[in-house]
Amino acid sequence: MTKPEKKAFKIATATTITNYSKLYTLIVNDKDVTSASLRINYLRLIKGASFDTSVNYLYELLLNIMLELRKEQDIYYELFDKISKARILYEKSLYKECFNLLDKIKASATVYENYYALLISSRLELEYLLALNYPETNEKALHHKQFKVNETLRITQKMHQQSALYELLKHRMIYKGNSRSEKQKTELNDLVVSEMSIMASSNLEGFEINKLHQLFQANYLISVGDYKSAYHSFFELNNLLEANKHLWSNPPFYYVLTLEGVLDSLRSLHNYDGMTYYIQQLKNLKSSSLNFNTNVVCLIFLYELFPILDSGDFLACEIHMKKYDETLLKKVNSLSLSRNAELSLNIALIHFGLKKFRKAQNILSKVIFASRDYSYLPLYRTLRLVNLMVLYELKDFDFIKYESRSIKREILMAGKNYKIERRIINFVNKQTLPAYALKRINLWEKMNKDFKTISQDVYEQQTIKHFDFLAWIESKIRRIHLSKILIEKMHSRF
Numbered sequence: 001m002t003k004p005e006k007k008a009f010k011i012a013t014a015t016t017i018t019n020y021s022k023l024y025t026l027i028v029n030d031k032d033v034t035s036a037s038l039r040i041n042y043l044r045l046i047k048g049a050s051f052d053t054s055v056n057y058l059y060e061l062l063l064n065i066m067l068e069l070r071k072e073q074d075i076y077y078e079l080f081d082k083i084s085k086a087r088i089l090y091e092k093s094l095y096k097e098c099f100n101l102l103d104k105i106k107a108s109a110t111v112y113e114n115y116y117a118l119l120i121s122s123r124l125e126l127e128y129l130l131a132l133n134y135p136e137t138n139e140k141a142l143h144h145k146q147f148k149v150n151e152t153l154r155i156t157q158k159m160h161q162q163s164a165l166y167e168l169l170k171h172r173m174i175y176k177g178n179s180r181s182e183k184q185k186t187e188l189n190d191l192v193v194s195e196m197s198i199m200a201s202s203n204l205e206g207f208e209i210n211k212l213h214q215l216f217q218a219n220y221l222i223s224v225g226d227y228k229s230a231y232h233s234f235f236e237l238n239n240l241l242e243a244n245k246h247l248w249s250n251p252p253f254y255y256v257l258t259l260e261g262v263l264d265s266l267r268s269l270h271n272y273d274g275m276t277y278y279i280q281q282l283k284n285l286k287s288s289s290l291n292f293n294t295n296v297v298c299l300i301f302l303y304e305l306f307p308i309l310d311s312g313d314f315l316a317c318e319i320h321m322k323k324y325d326e327t328l329l330k331k332v333n334s335l336s337l338s339r340n341a342e343l344s345l346n347i348a349l350i351h352f353g354l355k356k357f358r359k360a361q362n363i364l365s366k367v368i369f370a371s372r373d374y375s376y377l378p379l380y381r382t383l384r385l386v387n388l389m390v391l392y393e394l395k396d397f398d399f400i401k402y403e404s405r406s407i408k409r410e411i412l413m414a415g416k417n418y419k420i421e422r423r424i425i426n427f428v429n430k431q432t433l434p435a436y437a438l439k440r441i442n443l444w445e446k447m448n449k450d451f452k453t454i455s456q457d458v459y460e461q462q463t464i465k466h467f468d469f470l471a472w473i474e475s476k477i478r479r480i481h482l483s484k485i486l487i488e489k490m491h492s493r494f
Contacts, residue, residue, distance in 0.1 A: 001062075002288045008065045019049050020058040073288070074250045079109055079117040083124070090128055095135075098128065113207050113247055115156045122149045154204060161198050162212035165191050169219055174338055177378025178223045178462040180418060185224050192220060207247050210240060211254060218261050225458040231265035238262055238278075251287035256296060263303045268465050270493050272307035279303050294334040297327050298343055305346060310468075312486025314353030321350055341367055341379045348386055349467055353482060357393045364390065381407065382466050385424050389472055392428040400428050419454050420463050420470070427473050444477045 001009075006028075013021045026041055027033055039051050070077040082105050089098035102125045109118035126145060129137055169191055179185040195216050218233035237258050241248070248255055259278050266274045282300050287293055301324045308316045321329070329347075332340055344367045351360035364387045367374050374380050384407055391400045404425045411418055434440050451470045454460050464470070471489060475482040 002290070004069060005062075005066055005288070008069055009062065012061070012065055019046055020054045020061065022046060023051075023054045023058055069288075075108065075112050076114065076117075076250065079105055079112075079114055079121075083117065083121055086121070086124065090124075095128070095132065099125065102128075111246075115152050115159065115208075119149065119152045119156060122152065154202065155206065155209070158198060158202060158204055159208050159212065162195070162209065162216065165195050165198070166212055166216045166219070169216060169223070173219065173223050175376055175378070179225065180459045180462055184459075188220065188223065191216075207240070207244050211237065214240065215254065215257065218258075222261060222264060225462055227265045227268040231262065231269065234258055234261040234265055251289045251292040252285060253292070256282070256285070256292075256299070260299055263299070267303070267306050267310075268461070270310075270490075272310075275303055275307070291334045294328065294331045295336075295339060297324070297331075298335060298339055301328050302342065302346060305350075309346065309349060309353075310486065311490045312353065312483035314350060314483060317350040318354060321347065337373055338377055338379065341374055341377055341383065345379060345383055345386065345466065348383075348390075352386065352390060352393075355393075357390050361387070361390050361394070379466070381410070381421065382463060385421060385469060386467065388424055388428045389469070397429075397431055404429055418463075419457065419460050423451075423454070423473065424469055427476075433477060440477055440479070444474065447473070447477070 009024065013024075022045060023038075023042055026038060026045070030037070030041075042051050042054070043049065067077065071081050072078075082101060086098050086101045086105065089095075089101060102121050105121040106118055106125075109115070109121060122145065126149070129135070129142075129145075134142065169188070172188070172191075176184075179188065195213070199213055214233055214237040218230050218237060221227075221230035221233055241255050241258055259282055262278050263275055266272070266278075279300060282296055282303075285296055287296075301320075305317060305320055308320060328343075332343065335343065344363050348360040348363040351357070351363065364383055367383055368380070368387060374383075384403065388400060388403055388407075391397075391403065407421065407425060411421060434443060451474070455464065455470065468486065468489065471485045472482055474480075475485045478485075
């Protein structure tokens with residue numbers, strides 16, 4: 001619960017001490033509370049009381065308190081609260097007051113582009129007019145009201161169609177990953193054609209429609225590796241959102257998706273200086289949703305980390321990580337699977353760069369071996385590649401063979417030709433490198449040309465942006481610390 005919610009509860013229960021208020025005190029005073037321990041402590045404190053009854057009453061009371069607070073803070077809650085009040089006014093035969101309130105609801109819903117509240121309030125008005133035999137309403141006025149409802153239906157239908165396509169695109173990006181071949185890029189054509197068809201089918205405009213269109217376009221460009229175009233799309237979307245702050249959802253979920261898209265594009269373009277403004281925009285966000293806030297903190301942590309990590313300054317990465325111990329690393333259970341996997345990957349990379357290989361292995365094991373839920377994410381394969389590097393550093397070649405076979409089977413079953421994955425697997429299965437410096441130089445010269453070609457492949461860049469695996473292979477062959485290789489690469493870009 002947030003501080004305002006806790007304060008509101010204290011005010012609501014200030015006059016009397018009840019069983020459910022005692023239950024609430026037990027919960028807030030024990031950070032490690034579980035349902036079993038709470039039941040035992042409650043029954044020990046209040047003998048003969050019904051634990052389940054108190055839990056249910058406290059649950060309902062807390063929901064009502066939170067709802068009252070939301071109605072004061074969020075136009076969405078306010079509109080639907082007024083719709084409920086309009087229904088009560090009609091039931092009490094206060095028809096004039098009912099229609100006046102419905103007019104206010106429709107006006108606010110139009111201003112805030114809440115077409116669902118607009119549709120419900122408009123339909124209620126028509127139903128009530130019908131029941132009252134259309135008082136002071138001629139046929140022209142009735143036609144106008146019906147036309148407005150039809151227009152609202154058209155807008156909501158277009159919004160739903162666009163939302164459905166964007167949701168499908170995001171689902172594919174999360175569970176299939178970004179395009180790693182022309183074939184995978186072509187597989188997105190059905191969504192692209194459908195989106196273009198929807199936009200061309202009507203001349204309806206509005207904030208929500210433009211927002212969903214630009215979100216789809218920008219995420220598609222990210223998915224196919226066109227980061228420069230994606231950045232421009234996200235930049236335009238960000239301008240649209242910042243110009244219409246009164247239309248944001250609460251919490252501002254789509255704004256965070258936009259900022260993440262901008263930051264992802266900038267990182268892929270190695271424009272680290274350009275990230276500062278958007279990171280600050282994330283820091284300025286405040287919400288009553290604790291999970292939302294944790295997700296935002298995670299994004300801030302990651303995008304502050306990436307410029308340091310990509311440059312190979314692992315000591316600075318460790319200092320940065322320690323700053324977020326309380327605000328993020330102890331709250332990872334609030335994150336989604338995909339976000340938790342991304343966080344685990346980058347923390348493991350920090351430990352790997354510091355040569356704390358056992359720590360890196362422990363972090364990776366919690367994701368790779370703890371739950372099958374993560375295995376459906378494309379990032380799962382990247383985690384396993386990092387794990388292969390850790391195993392190589394630990395000289396655990398037996399497990400390397402087992403893991404390599406498993407990853408190879410996965411690639412073969414998918415029918416993919418992932419170049420980086422194959423290079424890593426081939427390298428880690430060679431237990432020794434040439435002892436003589438001249439032979440290692442010759443080996444590196446042979447591999448370097450191939451690596452340059454891979455690095456310029458737009459589809460392989462989808463994996464390289466998470467971590468430059470080829471830089472690690474180079475560091476092992478040339479016997480140069482990974483940090484130095486990453487620094488050299490960073491300088492060569494500017």
